[in-house]
Amino acid sequence: MWTNYLRKRLPLTIRSLHTLKGNQLDQILMSPPLASLDLPDIWSPNPSSRIIPAIHKSFDDHTTIVLDGKLISMEIRSRIAAKVREMKKCLGEIPGLAVILVGQRRDSRTYVRNKIMACEEVGIKSVVTELPTDCAEMDVQNAIMRFNKDPSIHGILVQLPLPEHLDEEKVLDALCIEKDVDGFHPVNMGNLAINGRDPLFTPCTPKGCIELLIRSGVEIMGKKAVVIGRSNIVGLPTSLLLQRHHATVTVIHAFTENPEQITSEADIIVSAAGVPNLVRGNWIKPGATVIDVGTTPVEDSGCDDGYRLVGDVCHEEAIKVASVITPVPGGVGPMTVAMLLYNTLLSAKRMLNFN
């Protein structure tokens, strides 16, 4: 009973010592490739009588699991590092990531710095091209073209948002889709949306959310999932990916009437609105899983960078209601970086024909 509880409720980092065997250890992620999730939609005549696998949990002994995204991502990163070493040994090559950073946004610079450090740690080569805020669109395009052609570069990312005078659409369209490790190119997004197709890359934050859900034993299939926010970077691809995993997905946004009524019926909430404390305790169904993607920088002179990151979820209230939640920082953020490394490795493996 207790083992079962552990297996269901604890992140893989803790479970792995006890339960992972054989070729599972070779796997970097627990979330499956998309293709394996293609199931035919066969409607039963009386849908209410169907049995969907679910976690049954008593809330008399309420325990909320706060997922440690940092710890889980460290495990993933160590597996990526091992694979990179293997690649180097076998082929004499390593994956390469190029980052294009335009302007001086403080949060963007921090994100890029974290990504570069993470690359170094796992042995992935990284190159950063920094461009001034007032650069021309052609400068960004030229940087992209150079990396598109460079065979030592397997992933290219343009740190968003771009300064307003630059056309994000044109810039992203210039990326060679085989190196689009962020998965934001319309072909990759279209193939994420279309049933029966697979994108070359799944966007990093949504992929990180799914990995967290799967590692914490949260059933997705048949569950009610609500995605708060519909950004191209998080909300949209997360809703598409949850649907791939056969959740019943509702996307809520600023025009939604009574959002709290919708979220309070959800088994899984992924919040990516970028509004601190939007999700209060009464927005959450008891026992639900709450993934907080919100990371709004708030001025704080006590912090190293002069600001700290704040989530969408009122953590103190949520922890009393949810069964699984993620903290900010240290929840989804580190997972996003780990998925970027994963996508870069995936791209290199694909281009170099290495398994």
Added chain:
Amino acid sequence: MWTNYLRKRLPLTIRSLHTLKGNQLDQILMSPPLASLDLPDIWSPNPSSRIIPAIHKSFDDHTTIVLDGKLISMEIRSRIAAKVREMKKCLGEIPGLAVILVGQRRDSRTYVRNKIMACEEVGIKSVVTELPTDCAEMDVQNAIMRFNKDPSIHGILVQLPLPEHLDEEKVLDALCIEKDVDGFHPVNMGNLAINGRDPLFTPCTPKGCIELLIRSGVEIMGKKAVVIGRSNIVGLPTSLLLQRHHATVTVIHAFTENPEQITSEADIIVSAAGVPNLVRGNWIKPGATVIDVGTTPVEDSGCDDGYRLVGDVCHEEAIKVASVITPVPGGVGPMTVAMLLYNTLLSAKRMLNFN
């Protein structure tokens, strides 16, 4: 009061005589181009206090409007015909549609026949390439390539589904996106999904559903919409398009638990499951709008073709609960064909630089 009621509740075909003026008459569709719907997601601190425009209707004097898709599509088609004549007069050119039909599926042959007849009626040139069920993928590809290059062809559609041995993905990828009037190419689907982008073409059935909603005065913004089914042809693009119009969209499918509980909270239901009588009276909220996209062929020796088309919605029960519903046949079906003509005209206008 009564005029107001009329303006809100009656299809444009009836309203148009009274209310349409000036440049509105030049417009073929009432649904706006996507770009105009880009609104920033600004979350108010207390979302429940926001006022969303809504139809307030007493149900003591319950009247259900059954939308006449045939009549509405005839009006749209006559506007398209006028524009085609104008194009011919000004440029000496007309729009051209190529249809590729593989195999002998009875329903596919009927659909193609209807599309061709509709083209003739509005003066659009049409070409059909018929291929045998056991043709090679290369045969389909060659037909596509020929039409891709043909300057007299502005739209190409491959009638789906294809026989199983053919790779639908590869076939659709071969279509030149500028002629993809069905809007199923991943680039068009990706651009439909991504906020701030516009696809070159919006898939015909979803576009037809939105046009029906707008013409019948149904408010979409802020409303709860449920899409039943997640096919690439209808469910997926309809959910994306409803979200573009700022509905709060939930997609339900065969893995959804208690679908009737979710649909019975919806202001708008679009059903595209392909399951006759799936949507019963108790699935519908009183006063809701129900768009029935289901068209399942059922054997019926009394009909000309030996079969008749049956919707997803139990019409007899729905008509007692909904405020607006569509019949099958004669609801969404004719709208799909009208939108195909519209997309073909749009493509020709774009390629020939004609407004």
